[in-house]
Amino acid sequence: xxxxxxxxxxxxxxxxxxxxxxxxxxxxxxxxVLNRPIKKVPTLRDVTxxxxxxxxxxxxxxxxxxxxxxxxxxxxxFAANLSSLSKGESLxxxxxxxxxxxxxxxxxxxxxxxxAYFLSKNVDSVIINAGDGCHExxxxxxxxxxxxxxxxxxxxxxxxxxxxxxxxxRVALSNILCxxxxxxxxxVCGPSxxxxxxxxxxxxxxxxxxxDSLKWCDVANILRIQIERQNLNFFPSSREYAMxxxxxxxxxxxxxxxxxxxxxxPINRGVEVTSDxxxxxxxxxxxxxxxxxxxxxxxxxxxxxxxKSKY
Amino acid sequence: MSxxxxxxxxxxxxxxxxxxxxxxxxxxxxSNIENSVLVGMQPRGINxxxxxxxxLEKNTRKKIKNGNLDTTFFRDDFRRREDILIPKKTSIxxxxxxxxxxxxxxxxxxxxxxxSALDALISFGRPKSVxxxxxxxxxxxxxxxxxxxxxxxxxxxxxxxxxxVSWEDTEPTVTLLNEQI
Numbered sequence: 499x500x501x502x503x504x505x506x507x508x509x510x511x512x513x514x515x516x517x518x519x520x521x522x523x524x525x526x527x528x529x530x531v532l533n534r535p536i537k538k539v540p541t542l543r544d545v546t547x548x549x550x551x552x553x554x555x556x557x558x559x560x561x562x563x564x565x566x567x568x569x570x571x572x573x574x575x576f577a578a579n580l581s582s583l584s585k586g587e588s589l590x591x592x593x594x595x596x597x598x599x600x601x602x603x604x605x606x607x608x609x610x611x612x613x614a615y616f617l618s619k620n621v622d623s624v625i626i627n628a629g630d631g632c633h634e635x636x637x638x639x640x641x642x643x644x645x646x647x648x649x650x651x652x653x654x655x656x657x658x659x660x661x662x663x664x665x666x667x668r669v670a671l672s673n674i675l676c677x678x679x680x681x682x683x684x685x686v687c688g689p690s691x692x693x694x695x696x697x698x699x700x701x702x703x704x705x706x707x708x709x710d711s712l713k714w715c716d717v718a719n720i721l722r723i724q725i726e727r728q729n730l731n732f733f734p735s736s737r738e739y740a741m742x743x744x745x746x747x748x749x750x751x752x753x754x755x756x757x758x759x760x761x762x763x764p765i766n767r768g769v770e771v772t773s774d775x776x777x778x779x780x781x782x783x784x785x786x787x788x789x790x791x792x793x794x795x796x797x798x799x800x801x802x803x804x805x806k807s808k809y
Numbered sequence: 810m811s812x813x814x815x816x817x818x819x820x821x822x823x824x825x826x827x828x829x830x831x832x833x834x835x836x837x838x839x840s841n842i843e844n845s846v847l848v849g850m851q852p853r854g855i856n857x858x859x860x861x862x863x864x865l866e867k868n869t870r871k872k873i874k875n876g877n878l879d880t881t882f883f884r885d886d887f888r889r890r891e892d893i894l895i896p897k898k899t900s901i902x903x904x905x906x907x908x909x910x911x912x913x914x915x916x917x918x919x920x921x922x923x924x925s926a927l928d929a930l931i932s933f934g935r936p937k938s939v940x941x942x943x944x945x946x947x948x949x950x951x952x953x954x955x956x957x958x959x960x961x962x963x964x965x966x967x968x969x970x971x972x973x974v975s976w977e978d979t980e981p982t983v984t985l986l987n988e989q990i
Contacts, residue, residue, distance in 0.1 A: 500892075500893070501892075524895070527882075527896040530898070531899075535904065535932065536931065536932040536933075537932075538932075539932075540882070540883060540928070541882045541883075800893070802888065805888060
């Protein structure tokens with residue numbers, strides 16, 4: 499079997515369809531491992547991973563950390579607010595100092611788009627992008643597509659709707675790229691102020707009508723409304739957003755069609771989606787979280803397999 | 810196949826050998842066979858385990874558990890090979906806690922796969938005992954202190970020769986090949 503075509507996971511853009519299917523195949527095996535009484539395997543016991551989070555994160559960080567621990571890797575954690583960054587140190591100096599302690603893999607979350615790419619060109623270790631600004635969040639897109647494939651059997655020719663703040667969402671961009679590579683038809687829906695113009699060049703349908711879009715789709719991936727960006731007034735109020743673009747049980751009941759509901763979290767219940775949808779049997783939000791660990795184990799395994807042995 | 814050097818076990822000999830192995834298991838386990846489980850090693854041990862499972866259930870008229878174990882994540886050659894190690898399916902949907910395990914593979918060579926299987930088994934509980942059953946034991950090529958309890962046939966083979974059991978045939982045989990196919 500062939501290795502991944504890439505040495506780092508910087509974005510979905512660099513991956514081939516075969517790479518994505520290889521990651522999914524490995525994730526199946528790791529899902530089985532995660533169901534064992536003892537969920538740990540010794541595969542990466544000689545690998546050290548640094549989780550560098552220059553931006554806050556809950557589930558991505560925990561998910562990566564758990565994946566690393568399940569594979570027996572050694573871990574160092576770094577949070578920007580507690581580091582020398584506040585004393586004026588540059589990104590490359592911080593990372594070089596950590597690498598001088600012989601770290602093999604860096605999992606990087608950073609507010610600037612391209613930060614992971616920059617690191618991959620300047621340091622000698624494997625870089626995994628865990629979100630770089632508004633650019634990409636590849637592991638999230640992979641686990642979303644994997645969760646859909648797990649439920650529907652295949653993604654090819656499926657109609658996938660992405661709802662919400664597309665403009666600021668790295669999850670949206672990575673999802674669009676990943677779904678299209680796997681042969682899905684993608685549509686986005688949200689306030690016009692939050693839909694970037696470049697989407698039309700990416701062969702993505704754009705709609706401003708949530709009811710029509712839900713009727714069209716097989717799967718709806720509902721993104722978080724980024725309340726922290728609300729002072730920029732992309733839409734008048736959360737209440738108005740909920741009325742125009744919120745997904746609730748009443749709309750879904752009227753459509754009378756089986757639609758899978760995904761959400762990358764954290765959820766603003768009652769804004770982009772109501773509790774009765776989140777907690778319904780149509781929602782695979784918790785499957786996404788469980789699959790996240792398996793997908794990240796697969797990524798770590800496949801990228802580590804390409805590193806030279808130290809012996 | 811031009812590279813066949815010789816047939817080690819033809820189809821009827823293979824059947825006899827498998828039957829004998831089954832009776833050896835019954836002899837040792839009959840007093841408490843409900844507590845015994847079969848575990849076939851991926852990729853090639855699972856076929857032998859399935860055959861043995863069928864014969865044991867028929868002869869003892871008892872339900873015996875049978876699982877498949879992949880050892881990829883426990884191997885000692887990760888990052889030491891050119892190709893990537895892709896696992897096969899593990900299906901052990903029962904606990905191995907306090908069970909007497911019969912670990913089954915078709916050909917025993919260096920012993921490294923069995924070493925990784927012993928580690929992998931512990932993820933499913935602490936077994937009471939583990940015994941190793943192999944159809945073909947390639948003597949004098951062990952790299953680790955691993956010794957099977959049940960042996961179909963022991964053979965002496967040089968390094969560049971390969972033993973293959975043709976499970977996919979309707980009448981499987983065991984053959985010695987000059988090179989790997």
